[in-house]
Structure formats: C-alpha cells, structure tokens
Amino acid sequence: MLVKKLKEGILGVLFPDICSVCGLKLSDHEHAVCTSCLNEKFEEAWSRKSFSSSGVLLPEGITIQHALWNFDKGGHLQELLHQLKYNRLTGVGVDLGRQLGKSLLRNSLFTERIKSEKVTLIPVPLHAKKRRMRGYNQAFHIAKGVSEVTGLHIIKQDAVLRNKNTSTQTGFSIEKRRKNIEGAFDVVSISAIEDAVCVIVDDVFTTGATTFELAANLKKAGSKEIIIATVAQA
Structure with a gap:
C-alpha cells in the first residue's frame, strides 16, 4: 500500500493531472480536459433540426452527419486533436468522445435511429x-x-479494415480527396454490418471523402443505415 501511494505521488509530480487546454488542475472526476473548457471553449456545430450539421448533401444510405x-x-480544438x-x-x-456521445443523445434524430436492435460504432x-x-x-x-455515454457497442477492430495506406488529405481538393481514399476500406465481417445501424466515428469531418467512402462499403455489406459522428467539422 505504501509503495503504491509513493508511486502515485511520484507520478503526480512527474505527470500532474492538469487540463490539456487551460493548464489548471483537474478534479477527481475530470480526465484530460476540465469541464469548464469542454463547456465553454468550443463552438457547437450540430443543430437539433438538421440531418447534416455541415449542410453537405448526404449520399444514399447516410441518414445523419453529426x-x-x-x-x-489554430485554436484549442485543433491543438487537442493534434x-x-x-x-x-x-x-x-x-x-472528446464522451462529449460527442452526450451531444448525440441530445439529438432526437439520432436517438430515434438507435432504437434498432443492432447498432454498432465503427471508428474509421x-x-x-x-x-x-x-x-x-x-x-x-x-x-x-x-460508447461509455451511449452504451453502444464498438465493432471488433478487424471487422472493417483500411487496406490502402493513403497520404494525408490536408490541402487536397475535393476531387483529389475522393481519388486518394477510393478503394481504401474493406468489410471483412459482413455479419457484423448486415442489417445494422452503423455509426461511423472520426475526429474531423471536412469534405466527407473518407467517411463517405467507408459508408459506401458498409452499405454494400448490407448496413441498414449509416450515421456519421465526429468531434469537429472543418
């Protein structure tokens, strides 16, 4: 017990529990970012009455982009994601995922769609x-x-694979992004996708090239419908 406390004390000095945004000490129930920063530092993107928070036209099979x-x-969110x-x-x-989960549960368009018996989270x-x-x-x-907030299941890591090692898409035009990501994904476990509401999870939604390409593969594999959920949209 003494050794454990000593170890925790040393770790606390070397790696203090401070907010990654403001640098203030985190409380016991906070993790990497303090509650104040999570609630006040960022601009909310999604709308309760919109199927697409970016306003982009969604391809067939994708029902919500949140x-x-x-x-x-150059701001706090970019630094956090970096x-x-x-x-x-x-x-x-x-x-960030917990905050995303909370916002999804406030979105009635989302909560209506996850009443299905088979819903799975798919990290890109x-x-x-x-x-x-x-x-x-x-x-x-x-x-x-x-998953912690919504209770939704995360798909097994090897069920959907990225078989193309694409270069970074930063600075690419929409068309070049599409070409770069084309054919990048492969659904290995059809049974995990078939008849499921698939919630694609990623950090940033920019043009949608990556998530749309993944969604197309999920649709071919028999997904019932697809939702895109990201922390940010550029």
Missing part, C-alpha cells in the same frame, strides 16, 4: 502500417468515449 464542434484552425493524433494523449480522445480504421507507427487509432479512443 459534428459536435466547429473546427477552430495532441490526440500525434502525441499519444488517448485520454483526450475518450474525453487506420492502415496497419500507420497504426503500428502511431501505436493506436485515435478514432477508436473517441469511440470509447461515445
């Missing part, structure tokens, strides 16, 4: 090479937070 916050280039994606702060992803998969380099998939940790 983004929690508007992307703030920390999650490249600096192994997976706790940030879970925190990373290519195996990129996942090995990074050590994790940031979308999975966001999905973990969503």
Whole structure:
C-alpha cells in the first residue's frame, strides 16, 4: 500500500493531472480536459433540426452527419486533436468522445435511429502500417468515449479494415480527396454490418471523402443505415 501511494505521488509530480487546454488542475472526476473548457471553449456545430450539421448533401444510405464542434484552425480544438493524433494523449480522445456521445443523445434524430436492435460504432480504421507507427487509432479512443455515454457497442477492430495506406488529405481538393481514399476500406465481417445501424466515428469531418467512402462499403455489406459522428467539422 505504501509503495503504491509513493508511486502515485511520484507520478503526480512527474505527470500532474492538469487540463490539456487551460493548464489548471483537474478534479477527481475530470480526465484530460476540465469541464469548464469542454463547456465553454468550443463552438457547437450540430443543430437539433438538421440531418447534416455541415449542410453537405448526404449520399444514399447516410441518414445523419453529426459534428459536435466547429473546427477552430489554430485554436484549442485543433491543438487537442493534434495532441490526440500525434502525441499519444488517448485520454483526450475518450474525453472528446464522451462529449460527442452526450451531444448525440441530445439529438432526437439520432436517438430515434438507435432504437434498432443492432447498432454498432465503427471508428474509421487506420492502415496497419500507420497504426503500428502511431501505436493506436485515435478514432477508436473517441469511440470509447461515445460508447461509455451511449452504451453502444464498438465493432471488433478487424471487422472493417483500411487496406490502402493513403497520404494525408490536408490541402487536397475535393476531387483529389475522393481519388486518394477510393478503394481504401474493406468489410471483412459482413455479419457484423448486415442489417445494422452503423455509426461511423472520426475526429474531423471536412469534405466527407473518407467517411463517405467507408459508408459506401458498409452499405454494400448490407448496413441498414449509416450515421456519421465526429468531434469537429472543418
């Protein structure tokens, strides 16, 4: 017991529990980001009466595109997502996922659709090479937070794969993004997708090229309907 307390004390000094945004100490019930920052620092994107928070025309099979916050280039949210994606702060992803989950449950368009017996969360998969380099998939940790709040099941990691190691899409035109991501995904477990309401989870929705490509594969595999849920929209 003494050793455990000593270890916790040392870790507390070396890695203090402070908010990733404001730098203030986190309370016991807070994780990577304090409640105040989560509630006040970001601009809400989704609308209770809109099927698409970005206003983009959704392809057949996709019924809702829900983004929690508007992307703030150079701001706190961009920094948080960067920390999650490249600096192994997976706790940030879970925190953001919890907030995304709460906003989804406030969206009646969403809650009506998850009354189905078969609903599954699908984090946008990373290519195996990129996942090995990074050590994790940031979308999975966001999905973990969503799952905690909504109670929805996360699909097994190998059920849907990314078989094309695409280059970053930053700066690409819409058409180039589509070409870059074309044929990138493969549904391995048809039974996990067939007749299911599939909720695709990712960090940022920009043009929709990635999530739309994944959705097309899920639709071919027999998905009942598809919902896109992201932390941000650019």
